[in-house]
Amino acid sequence: MDGSADGDDSAARGSSGSPTIGPDAVTPTSSPTIESDVVTLTSELIRLDTTNQGQGDGHERPAAEYAARRLDEVGIAASMLESAPGRANLVARIPGADRSRPALLVHGHLDVVPANAADWKVYPFSGEIRDGMVWGRGAVDMKSMVAMVLAVARAWARDGRMPRRDIVVAFTADEEDTGNYGAGWLATEHPELFAGCTEGVSESGGYTLHANGRRLYPIGAAERGTAWLKLTARGAAGHGSRANPDNAVATLAAAVSRIAEHRWPVRLTPTVRAAVVGICEALDVPVDPDSPDFDAGAMLDRLGPARRLLENTLRNSTNPTMLAAGYKVNVIPSVATAHVDGRVLPGSEAEFEKTIEELTGPDVAWEYYHRETSLSAPVQSPTFTAMKDAIEAEDPGAHVVPYCIGGGTDAKQFSRLGILGYGFAPLVMPPGLDLAPLVHGVDERVPVSALEGGARILDRFLSMA
Structure with missing residues (x-):
């Protein structure tokens, strides 16, 4: 992997070599409460084995119940919806300051792919925090994003803050197979829960990719069809x-x-x-x-x-x-x-x-x-700009670029409701740790600092989008 950035980009790094917040980015949203909460939530979600074996063999309910409890602790009500026994989905709507604006869907899946414990350095469902990392299946795909959404929503509730527009949160089952028990089922059976949503954000974008001495942050603006x-x-x-x-x-x-x-x-x-x-x-x-x-x-x-x-x-x-x-x-x-x-x-x-x-x-x-279906969302849009601005506030040396996601996400299913999808699950990754091999890989893990930076970015974006 490449080392730190060249030229002016180096000014955006602290002594650890990781991006730091620029002086103009210090806002109340960089609360240590969000930072500490997201690490705990990620670790505890990983401990819940929600392996999806495919062909209907999955069990996401423990993670859905956990998320519902964490939202209920701060007064946010959520609806639990099972498409089949144990195949649970969770949906909540957080009211925005301007109810006349279109709502934004923020979704993440609760299921994970299988993991063979014999191949791992740590038990894949331990959620162990070691060497500055949270270890376990789902650490990057995608219980970390679920944890960031929970941490942001909980911070808003504690601080009495509201987003600019309604935020619909959906935690889904079965993304790692066909989505028929998760987003596909929700879109078909419960479209009313997503009323007013015109855009959505989820996995596969917003993370740091260190390349040729630069820090790229790709945002998914299209997906190939399955x-x-x-x-x-x-x-x-x-x-x-x-x-x-x-x-x-x-x-x-x-x-x-x-x-x-x-x-x-x-x-x-x-x-x-x-x-x-x-x-x-x-x-x-x-x-x-x-x-x-x-x-x-x-x-x-x-x-x-x-x-x-x-x-x-x-x-x-x-x-x-x-x-x-x-x-x-x-x-x-x-x-x-x-x-x-x-x-x-x-x-x-x-x-x-x-x-x-x-x-x-x-x-x-x-x-x-x-x-x-394949998907495409506009790059020249206020929502894309808001994601870019949130990343650059956290890392002033960032190079934000659009890209097409090679695989598929739940955005395909939600597109049936006319919702444009973007890949945006921010993680501020340090040099020397490549995200791609961790997805579905052995020893999947996420740096604590990446979670903290990602939560701050998500907070900024969702507060202003």
């Missing part, structure tokens, strides 16, 4: 020792190989183009994305760690992930199936489907196993 595919090949069953030109396994394998080897063309959507320009400008990398000589690969090679903000969103993608066929080695099965994780850029849906038809060929059928 296109999980199921492929099916059918053939003639038979004995494994006999010639069989109608072998379903061989037919499927050939199609899967074609999909895996396909190189999708570069497609610069408006958000990706803005990300290319913003990131390259911040890193002093000359670029002209409109030039016929634009070379995406050469550009990525000059971006250092920042390449990951672009490399997965310059094009569509298809990755084979599952194969199933047969029941005995000497029996040729009549059916073989595969699953492919596809991701689609905004506006590329027709091209994606046409290409899949060509790659699978006439002998392999395909269908959507799970599908969610």
